[in-house]
Amino acid sequence: MGVQLSKRCALLAVALGVVLAAPAVIAADIGPLPALKYDKAKAELGKRLFFDMRLSGDAGIACSTCHDPANGFSSPTALSKGYPGNGHFRNAPSVINAGHKKVWMHDGRLGTSLNDVTREMITEDYIMNMDMRIMQERLKQDPVYVKMFKDAGYGEPSNGKVRKAIPEYLMSLTSKNVPFDKGTMSAAAKRGMKLFTGKAGCVQCHNGPLFTDQKAHNTGVPENFDVFLDPMNHQAFLAFAMFQGIENYMNLKRDPGYYNVTTDKADMGKFITPSLRELKYTAPYMHNGMVKTLEDVVVFYNNGGGEDSNKSSLLKPLGLSKGERSDLVAFLLSLSGDPLTGAEYVWQEPYPEEYEAIANWQKVRN
Ligand code: HEC
Ligand code: HEC
Incomplete structure (x- = not known):
């Protein structure tokens, strides 16, 4: 009886296996990005904040130090x-x-709002290491901020309003004049798009107007051992892993990725699919910068991704010819627009270095 049952189960499993192994048909849903609404005065204030080093504890770095406009606002x-x-x-x-x-961060650990992301960036000790109360007082010392907060309808400078104004500025940073969106792709890029949505299978994960399903997958990107061998990087990793409560973090020699969110071993080494817009400016690639160029990215996928026991079954060697590989790169490049490096996006006025002493400061409210 028991044998009989397990035989049946095996048969069932085989039948199911056949169904599961059939190629999944994923409809490509790629197209232009919808416009984002934002308030000009609030975004202008957010811009000044994004480039202001006074938002970090020792006033040594700004958001833009790591999210560099010259590199597509990435490192x-x-x-x-x-x-x-x-x-x-x-x-x-x-x-x-x-x-x-x-969903934000490579491991997808923040999923509520850019307000939360901004708070994490400012307060995290290995990022900007800032006490929000000190930040608020610093901003109140600068008459330009006092006026800009008021003009933006925010009243007095406060940490809550900083966490609103910076996201407003981030909303103004969207792709501009993208060949793919405008329908001005080269013949090579059009051939690349066919591969992307067909034979190369990229659209299985890179779908939608952002070219991401915003889900976590393991593609087998090799570890960047500079994280573990360079004590400067390793101490940031340890601070992160300790705070997140990742078990055995002192001995961990890999980035746990999405496992950090679910604590399910099956999610070890999974990362959120990144958007493929603006890649022209944002090298190197992947969560740890281990892939230097877009040509190398395509070679990586042509080999069926990297090596990992948890690797996604969606990745298989592709057998793309040299011509097909360069068409795919041409398509990826057609998803990048104008560089956002002009005064519209980058704060260019100097910040004050000295302030006039405030007489009777204990009584002052601004
Ligand atoms: C010291 C470097 C550094 C500074 C300064 C910094 N960031 Fe980041 N930022 C990062 C890194 C690294 C990540 C990815 C972290 C991760 O995945 O764990 C990130 C992630 C982000 C993301 C999520 C992007 C995505 O697609 O998931 C946003 C948005 C962001 N930062 C905005 C800001 C803002 C706004 C500031 C200033 C208030 C700022 N950052 C300051 C290094 C920095
Ligand atoms: C199984 C899902 C999946 C498939 C299929 C897939 N990708 Fe990815 N892709 C990802 C994930 C996840 C990452 C991030 C990996 C990491 O950071 O370690 C990524 C990263 C990338 C990056 C780096 C982007 C950046 O900003 O760092 C590029 C470029 C890219 N993929 C292009 C492609 C192309 C081209 C194809 C088809 C040949 C493809 N992908 C197929 C999931 C996938």
């Missing part, structure tokens, strides 16, 4: 800088189009 080095005195363990992603996302 040009494989691993991001950290708060002075330590390094970091991941690449700082581009914040262009961050306002379109529903």
